[in-house]
Amino acid sequence: MAMNFFEHQDVARRKSGRLVMLFVLAVVSIVAVIYAVVMIALGTTDEGLARATGVNGVWNPYVCGIVTVSTLSVIVAGSLFKTIELAQGGERVALLLGGRRLDSNSKKPAERRLLNVVEEIAIASGVPVPSVYVLDRETSINAFAAGWEPTSAVIGVTRGTLEYLNRDELQGVIAHEFSHILNGDMRLNIRLIGLLNGILIIALIGYYVLRFAPRSSGSSDSKKGNGIAVVTIIALSLVIIGYVGVFFGKLIKAAVSRQREYLADASAVQFTRNPEGIAGALKKIGGVAEHARIADPHAEEASHMFFGDALEGSFLNLFSTHPPLAERIKRIDPAFNGRFPRAEQAGEQAAAATAGAAAARQGAQAAAMGFAVGADVATHASRSAAERSRQELASLRAQARNRQLDPTQAVEQVGTISAAQLDHAAAFIAALPAELDRAAREPHGAQLVVYALLVDRDEQVRGAQLKLLESVLDGASWQEFDRLLPEVDALGPGYRMPLLELAQPALKALSARQYDLFRASVERLVKADEQVDLAEYVLWTMIVRHLDQHFGRRRPPKVQYQSLDAVGNAAIGVLATLAHVGHHDESVTQGAFEAGMQRLGKGASLPRRETCTLAALDRDVATLAASAPQVKRQMIEACVATIAADGLTSLDEAELLRALCDALGCPMPPLVSHTTA
16 A cells, blocks of 8 residues: 555655664764774874873773764764755755756746646645756756755756657656655755765865875984874875765665655656656666766765766666666566667757647646636637536536545545646646736746735725735836736636745745845735735745745744644644634534544534634644644644535635645645535
8 A cells, every 4th residue: 555645754754863873873983993093093103102192002082082073073064064055955956966947937848848847746736836947067867856845845857858858758757756845855865965975074184184284205303204194094094984984875875765766756657647758758868878867066965866867877786876777667667678769859849849739738628627718728629528528527516515525535635646636737827817827937927916816805905905015016016016916806716826836936036135025015915904814814824834934034844743632722723713714603613623623533622713813823833833744644634524524615615724734744736626616
């Protein structure tokens, strides 16, 4: 039976613990070897020097203390330096590898195709759309996902990936990388880079000491000569020991990486329902001269993060971070004969053709799902097929109104992607009006889109908000906002979250000062009516959680609570708020609250409605975000039971549920088959 999202998170946490244990073992071994080398160097070069340092046996606490403190200081400093350097998350990793951030409005067919694939999978999975980087200097086929958590993730691909892969193959590769995002692998990968950098520092110090140390020139001063000999022996030993440490580092990376690659391959097939996509990408890696090799000097430290073996052929396969290519392919395509046909570059024309075919498919999906599609897209759709699909969709919605959302089934969707959700995401992107699509992809326009999403339908509140925006925006910005507002007003409520997700990369491109001004304006818009409603809370939570972490205004939560009892009051507060905002009849509210508490196996009195403010909800959710994965699973099941107690789930309730899951760090895809309009 396949593991679910929460089990994967637990496995990732346990692997982090094992990684630290292996690292400590490697450090202890290095300290012991350095101590032995120092003792040998001091004891064999000069008897007087040996007597002066007290070296007259195997054990010397004084020397051991100096060696231990010095070695640990160097390793810890090296690890901390690299960890701090990577504190920015995935973007820093991409820049270290020579990445170029793609403009979300890029018109190049190959880049546009890549962006569309990333956006579709992100929206389908409930993960914020990551920034995308291209390694222009790398002609091989490879890709990576990097970041401390999904909110800070980036996707990077080599230039060869854009040039050689068709759309299905590209989708398979990106789905593989999203598996790493969803399974908690990224944090482990960055932590591994930081820890192993400390070991590498030992070798670098030895190298520079050996290079710049004074050389003996036959001087009669034997003490000086012996001192130089000691320094030379120790420096040479440090180089050897450091690279032995790197050797063990490779072992550690192989120990934590190989099985995850098989899992990510299987997940990519599950997500896309197209094994030929990822299998074709792997076959093309074997069919190009460069394979998956990365030439950048930082490839060694980041080798475990890539889709393919970035150091292929450079070391024994036993210590490779990736399984053999043929073995990966055979697990997906058992009929594979082991031969790799020569891969040919697709070129820009092929990319444009596949982009056009994708647009046609998306147009049909968008029409079928009832989206308002522009004429340029709708012309590609088959009207008869669209009409049949509309009727099927209407039937599904009618069934959903009479179907209770099952907590267990809903929670199993966390951290997954289905073909229906991919279709839903593609349809949304195809149906989005061109003006909004353009604006959401660039920093200034993305801010205006968010402002428009927050403008209330109530005329009195709307007037106050528009007056506020008019005082904040300059003339040109106000005119652009005035053009965008009717477009946003015309959208259905189901567009709110995916449109905000689509705008995330552009908003992350703001400067720190621009973000502070934007955040202040958003907060004033939310509080314009002196209360925060459900829709505003959803948008505010998504903005604050994702962007505050990106701009360093808050840190990702760390696990502090291992049991439900430790977060009992927060759980009661969240379920009570959901019961009150989702139901107005007191008896129904009481029943919804009890349904949620029963799911937790707890009993409690329903708090009064006036105590269940959205500010209190925010505090309670922050507490729950610091709980262990299995506690979060229980909590999400209880939230679903509370929301669905009346037998149906409205779109507002579904969006609130997804926002809560997002705040807990548990991405939930759109509940396509369960929500009602």
